[in-house]
Amino acid sequence: QKEVEQDPGPLSVPEGAIVSLNCTYSNxxxxxxxxxxxxxxxxxxxxxxxxxxxxxxDGRFTAQVDxxxxxxxxxxxxxxxxxxxTYLCAMSLFYNQGGKLIFxxxxxxxxxx
Amino acid sequence: xxxxxxxxxxLVKRTGEKVFLECxxxxxxxxxxxxxxxxGLGLRLIYFSYDVKMKEKGDIPExxxxxxxxxxxxxxxxxxxxTNQTSMYLCASRSSTGNEQFFGPGTRLxxx
Numbered sequence: 001q002k003e004v005e006q007d008p009g010p011l012s013v014p015e016g017a018i019v020s021l022n023c024t025y026s027n028x029x030x031x032x033x034x035x036x037x038x039x040x041x042x043x044x045x046x047x048x049x050x051x052x053x054x055x056x057x058d059g060r061f062t063a064q065v066d067x068x069x070x071x072x073x074x075x076x077x078x079x080x081x082x083x084x085x086t087y088l089c090a091m092s093l094f095y096n097q098g099g100k101l102i103f104x105x106x107x108x109x110x111x112x113x
Numbered sequence: 114x115x116x117x118x119x120x121x122x123x124l125v126k127r128t129g130e131k132v133f134l135e136c137x138x139x140x141x142x143x144x145x146x147x148x149x150x151x152x153g154l155g156l157r158l159i160y161f162s163y164d165v166k167m168k169e170k171g172d173i174p175e176x177x178x179x180x181x182x183x184x185x186x187x188x189x190x191x192x193x194x195x196t197n198q199t200s201m202y203l204c205a206s207r208s209s210t211g212n213e214q215f216f217g218p219g220t221r222l223x224x225x
Contacts, residue, residue: 008153032212043117043203043216044156088155100146100171101214105155 003027006089006104015113019076023089023104026070030091030102033065035074038086038106047087048074079111116140117217119204125223132191134220136204143209145187147171147179150201150219162187163209194224 006023013019021035032051036044048063050056050072056063062075072091076083089104120135138145144163148156148171158171160179168179176198180188187206191198201221205214 004155006155034212041218043205043218045216046213049212090156100158100161101156103148103156105153 002105003102004089004091004104007107008105010108010110012110012112013079015079015081015111017079017111019079019083019109019111021074021076021087021089021107021109023072023091024070025072025091025102027093027102028067028070029093032092033063033072034090034101035061035063036088036090036103038088040085044088081111081113084110117204117206117215119202119217119220121220122218123221123223125225126191126194127225128195130191130194130224132194132222132224134189134191134202134204134222136187136189136206136217137185138187138204138206138215139185140206140208140215141184142206142215143184144207145181146205146207146214147177147187147189148203148205149173150203156203159189194222196224198222199224 004025035048037047038044050063053065053067060077064073086106086108088106090101117138146161147159162168162181178190201219203219204217207214
């Protein structure tokens with residue numbers, strides 16, 4: 001079993017839809033949770049960062065962490081064609097230790113106009 | 114504007130060749146990382162370095178080595194390239210006080 005599981009998709013939605021992207025993990029010691037967005041032929045870039053449980057909102061994006069269920073989510077409201085990308089969840093044990101991250105497989109999202 | 118650059122976007126090599134992938138960051142970051150990205154497997158850590166001349170094995174170090182002689186530069190070396198090393202290679206850097214890993218654009222390596 002992988003430490004971090006993410007549905008690879010692909011996921012195709014119409015413009016304006018609410019998108020839910022999810023990851024599950026097995027290591028209850030993970031404390032830092034991130035979502036990266038990767039456009040085609042580019043490197044990943046950090047979208048959202050959360051420490052421990054709870055919600056964090058940034059514009060149309062909301063990140064949720066449920067440590068009791070070992071489950072994290074990224075919600076995108078009013079999705080736009082420019083949101084079409086691969087979304088990667090990532091998590092780490094400790095802030096230091098070189099910041100080593102464990103990534104999910106990535107979910108490919110396509111938002112159709 | 115922070116920047117991580119990688120020496121090549123696309124590279125084609127023959128089996129058995131020695132391959133060097135170079136990564137340079139201009140943010141004075143202490144930590145640097147090499148990942149490979151494959152469909153269905155996500156990003157997997159090959160090696161990382163938390164200081165000049167220091168290196169740590171990641172999850173899949175076999176067949177790779179690294180070099181960090183200067184703070185801004187982190188090199189990935191494939192001593193004898195094999196076809197199963199065909200992949201997208203991503204370099205990243207992170208400061209010792211920050212949260213975010215900054216990624217380069219990637220090098221798509223094909224080994225024939």
